[in-house]
Amino acid sequence: MTAVVSSLHAQNDIPVRSLPSEIFVTVKKGATDTIPWKWKYGGSGNLSLAQSSLRNWAAGGEDFSMALTSYVNSFLYYRKGKHSWDTNVDFNFGYVQTTSNGGRKNDDRIAGTSKYGIKLDSAGKLNASMLLNGRSQFFDGRSYYSRDSSTLISSFMSPAYAVISLGLDYKPKPELSIFASPLTTRLTVILNRKLASLGLYGLDKGHRYNLAPGFFATINYQKDIIKNVNYRANLNLFSDYTDNPQNVDLDMSNNLNFKINRFLSATYSLDLIYDDDVKLFGPNSNSPALQLKSNIGIGFNMSFKTGYARM
Numbered sequence: 001m002t003a004v005v006s007s008l009h010a011q012n013d014i015p016v017r018s019l020p021s022e023i024f025v026t027v028k029k030g031a032t033d034t035i036p037w038k039w040k041y042g043g044s045g046n047l048s049l050a051q052s053s054l055r056n057w058a059a060g061g062e063d064f065s066m067a068l069t070s071y072v073n074s075f076l077y078y079r080k081g082k083h084s085w086d087t088n089v090d091f092n093f094g095y096v097q098t099t100s101n102g103g104r105k106n107d108d109r110i111a112g113t114s115k116y117g118i119k120l121d122s123a124g125k126l127n128a129s130m131l132l133n134g135r136s137q138f139f140d141g142r143s144y145y146s147r148d149s150s151t152l153i154s155s156f157m158s159p160a161y162a163v164i165s166l167g168l169d170y171k172p173k174p175e176l177s178i179f180a181s182p183l184t185t186r187l188t189v190i191l192n193r194k195l196a197s198l199g200l201y202g203l204d205k206g207h208r209y210n211l212a213p214g215f216f217a218t219i220n221y222q223k224d225i226i227k228n229v230n231y232r233a234n235l236n237l238f239s240d241y242t243d244n245p246q247n248v249d250l251d252m253s254n255n256l257n258f259k260i261n262r263f264l265s266a267t268y269s270l271d272l273i274y275d276d277d278v279k280l281f282g283p284n285s286n287s288p289a290l291q292l293k294s295n296i297g298i299g300f301n302m303s304f305k306t307g308y309a310r311m
Helices: none
Strands: 026-028 034-036 039-055 064-080 083-098 104-119 126-136 141-146 149-154 160-173 176-189 209-226 229-240 249-259 264-274 291-309
Touching: 039 264, 064 291, 126 176, 160 209, 176 229
Parallel strands: none
Antiparallel strands: 026 034, 039 064, 039 291, 064 083, 083 104, 104 126, 126 160, 141 149, 160 176, 176 209, 209 229, 229 249, 249 264, 264 291
């Protein structure tokens, strides 16, 4: 089974991030005039100082570290009749300072998700959908053993992941989305020959790509639980039909955002990964384990202008 792991230092750990629920809205132009939109576009960004902690993290890294991180999201949504098309692109970049050995590293991720859907009911709660997701990184990721000793563990397109799924998307409430697909192909790529020779990320030594057919499901939830506090969760499950399908890969992210004022916010995140192909833990470093990463930070928020079009 292809491993769902990524570099702490240059690759974010979520293999698939589905798009938030969006509904068809109108833009008020005047007291009695509204304009239905077909296209909606915009984005947001964040710059924060954060502290991270790890447990059983396959990508390597310090148990505790300080980082200056930035996050940018852009989106493009389309609505017309029964048809919808949602696209999101996320970019993360961080400068990490470890607390124990003085190592410095870059932490970056580039990821995109595009989902096309056709309504199957009048309420729009059930959609037949096709989902395409990809993610990788720009810079090298390294695992630091001391101030002057490190090992390359990831690089541009090494690894890179792509998921193509055909399935059903169920949205019982605006804040909840459940997508399930028995027709999924997951591609793992390692372009760097040196990394490919090590047999990392679930690939055999010397192999630079792997295609895995399987079952994929993702659950997304986002809601303001109390005033100025937003909770966002994403759970991804994948079963490889060709390699122990009973062993399901799990990847979950939890994010809390505490809005302080228009520009300032505090954040907390908890990420969990379990993949039985990642056998790096235990007394003999040959057993799988639940991987945990938590992050707490404070930073500045930036919102880009949201636009609408009737084309």
